[in-house]
Amino acid sequence: MFASLQTIETRSASRSSPVVWFPRVVSPAQTQPARRADSHMLETLEPGASTLCVEKDREIYSQGDPAEFCYRILSGTVRTVKLMEDGRRQVAEFLLPGDFLGLDALDEHDLAAEAVTATVLRRYARRTVEALADHDPTVARRLRGLAGTKLRVAREQMMLLGRKTAVERIASFLSDMTARMPHGPDGRIALAMGRADIADHLGLTIETVCRTLACLRRDGVIEMAREAVAIRDARSLHALACDPRH
């Protein structure tokens, strides 16, 4: 729909060693095996749901909007953003196909949601979700579980922003994205977001992101060409990320 499915090569990558592309549009099942609770919940919510296509860089909802709807990403990538008056920006999270969006808001969205790439969403009324949760304890539990997961991720991010160095932040980010995104046997992923988004997610500047990526490439930890990143040395990367996963 938005991208061709055949693999492609970049010119610069083929210079040194070919980096084969993976398509950016994937079915939810590929990335996030829907849990039983979700499929039941989603089926029940289906009547009244509607599909929404959002262009690249368009807003899905704004900071402060009444939280009338929530969404599930079918394809594309979304960022949730907090803005300060003087323009400083913090990207709280990147959301991928299968992820929920705006489900944990109170009465207002405290973050804006923007499409990083052209995105297709399934939209549900939050009133309906709340009503369903009132009737069905399983759904309510699942919602609590989702909130707990978000909280855990947010706390990990606080550690990153408060205490990690630039290299550690980049390594953590790549490690995290590699774990969440579809990738080939060599660990190749296609980062949908630009350097500015990455910088605002990691509390760095664009320049530091570039330099640090270049540094990791020089050290042979990753291969890289624009948005394409291939993990060469996962062990080193996880070590740099201070990632207890490995």
Place this chain on the structure above:
Amino acid sequence: MFASLQTIETRSASRSSPVVWFPRVVSPAQTQPARRADSHMLETLEPGASTLCVEKDREIYSQGDPAEFCYRILSGTVRTVKLMEDGRRQVAEFLLPGDFLGLDALDEHDLAAEAVTATVLRRYARRTVEALADHDPTVARRLRGLAGTKLRVAREQMMLLGRKTAVERIASFLSDMTARMPHGPDGRIALAMGRADIADHLGLTIETVCRTLACLRRDGVIEMAREAVAIRDARSLHALACDPRH
């Protein structure tokens, strides 16, 4: 129980201008007016609950502990802490009387909880809370609301850690604490936590915390003596904090 209730003065503060103390032990009602949903929930949970006294700097639970219990703070101050292998520390949040603790965990606590001061807690089995939520949609909603609030706070903290300067971080912290703690008409509060805890909460070093506080004092924004802080110029403080509250 842990502190006398009469107001006290510090010597150093009385040098320049007297800073009258507010007792650190307060009834929950003073700080956090318990919501209707909470009182109902707490009453129902009462059978099976138990009270727990924790000494200063003792752990309430560890990172990775199975999340068997959750707690409500009756008196004292608690910090939730994330630790890295090399000792770097991030204090995720400070919790005050009336606040809940460990309620939003998944199967394991992803943060350790430690008593900043001697603390009294009421302990509830999470199984019981979960069961109550299954039966009572109001409770389930309240739990979602609590998680939503935690998430909102965490996101505000991400903005602080990712994008704010040292002065802005300190100002935000003081502004936040002043809003949450009991304080006199002049905005005087007694910070229960040491500089190290503040530093690890704000992603700074002890030295920077000290220097920045000294700076705010020099500028007449705050009065300060050890743990005592009095907001002199709330308008300036909120402006420095980039706090849209004012």
Place this chain on the structure above:
DNA sequence: CGAACTATTGAACTAGGTCAAACCCAGTGG
């Protein structure tokens, strides 16, 4: 091809960190 982006790289600068030395109590014991 040229305009407009985005990414990359280099050089100079600075906010905040590091190291080290006072300082300031609170508690202890002579």
Place this chain on the structure above:
DNA sequence: CCACTGGGTTTGACCTAGTTCAATAGTTCG
């Protein structure tokens, strides 16, 4: 009552990781 000790705090001097500013280089699209 006072010296001593040990913890947290404060302050100063210096240093560095990361920012800022500026110039270059790909890339995309008309």
